[in-house]
Amino acid sequence: MTHTTDTHTDLDCKGLLCPLPVYRAAQAMGKLAPGQMLRIECTDRGSLEDFPAFARQRGHTLLSAEDRGSVQVFLIKKGGDR
Amino acid sequence: MTTVTAAPAPSVAPRHEQATRPRRLALVASKGTLDGAYPPLILAATAASLGWEVGIFFTFYGLDILHRKKHRKLKVPPLGNPAMPVPMPNLLGALPGMTAAATAMMRRWMKRAGLPDVATFLDMMRESGVRLYACSTTMGVMGVEANDLVDGVTIAGAAAFLDFAAEADVSMFV
Numbered sequence: 597m598t599h600t601t602d603t604h605t606d607l608d609c610k611g612l613l614c615p616l617p618v619y620r621a622a623q624a625m626g627k628l629a630p631g632q633m634l635r636i637e638c639t640d641r642g643s644l645e646d647f648p649a650f651a652r653q654r655g656h657t658l659l660s661a662e663d664r665g666s667v668q669v670f671l672i673k674k675g676g677d678r
Numbered sequence: 679m680t681t682v683t684a685a686p687a688p689s690v691a692p693r694h695e696q697a698t699r700p701r702r703l704a705l706v707a708s709k710g711t712l713d714g715a716y717p718p719l720i721l722a723a724t725a726a727s728l729g730w731e732v733g734i735f736f737t738f739y740g741l742d743i744l745h746r747k748k749h750r751k752l753k754v755p756p757l758g759n760p761a762m763p764v765p766m767p768n769l770l771g772a773l774p775g776m777t778a779a780a781t782a783m784m785r786r787w788m789k790r791a792g793l794p795d796v797a798t799f800l801d802m803m804r805e806s807g808v809r810l811y812a813c814s815t816t817m818g819v820m821g822v823e824a825n826d827l828v829d830g831v832t833i834a835g836a837a838a839f840l841d842f843a844a845e846a847d848v849s850m851f852v
Contacts, residue, residue, distance in 0.1 A: 612792055613793060618727045618728070619726075619802065622726075653701075653728040654729050
């Protein structure tokens with residue numbers, strides 16, 4: 597599910613609907629240290645609204661949200677978790 | 679003389695005693711249909727993912743969601759459900775086999791969409807620390823025993839749930 601590179605961890609949520617992308621992102625974030633980054637690929641249209649909300653609620657920083665039409669890509673930096 | 683034992687300490691410290699205050703969601707799940715089971719489970723899984731404390735009070739037909747056997751057999755009733763996208767008069771939903779057909783159709787859609795089944799959602803609830811309250815009045819009315827329920831539930835009355843819900847930021851009856 598997740599794949600880690602030098603700069604970030606990748607999470608593939610393509611084909612998943614709410615609540616799974618946010619649920620899996622929360623699980624993946626739980627394994628990261630503050631400051632580390634998670635990159636998420638989604639196909640659930642709701643994710644464009646959901647991931648900014650997820651970052652806000654969790655105290656993470658949404659670095660980028662990209663709508664590529666068929667896929668949405670998010671880069672989130674882990675904050676001090678709450 | 680009657681001996682009164684001390685009340686057990688509340689399982690959650692009152693809000694004003696907590697240093698940091700996570701948000702809290704309190705849900706009442708009252709429906710025992712397949713389509714009725716999903717909204718509270720989805721909201722609960724999401725809220726837990728956002729770092730919130732979550733409690734769900736399963737009452738009346740909603741208790742079937744926690745029933746060891748019944749939660750795998752929840753149904754979609756086409757009768758009285760004009761939103762059911764079946765190209766036939768709604769009254770035909772009363773015919774034998776129509777509930778089974780509608781349920782099979784819904785399960786097929788959910789599977790195609792990759793939505794987890796109710797059993798998997800219950801695992802997610804336990805994994806993320808969601809409090810599952812089984813309504814004791816419903817158990818008494820419906821003749822449900824503790825060992826009829828899935829693991830990890832708290833059997834409680836309304837007072838215990840309201841104690842949790844009193845300091846919720848979001849409460850919903852679904």
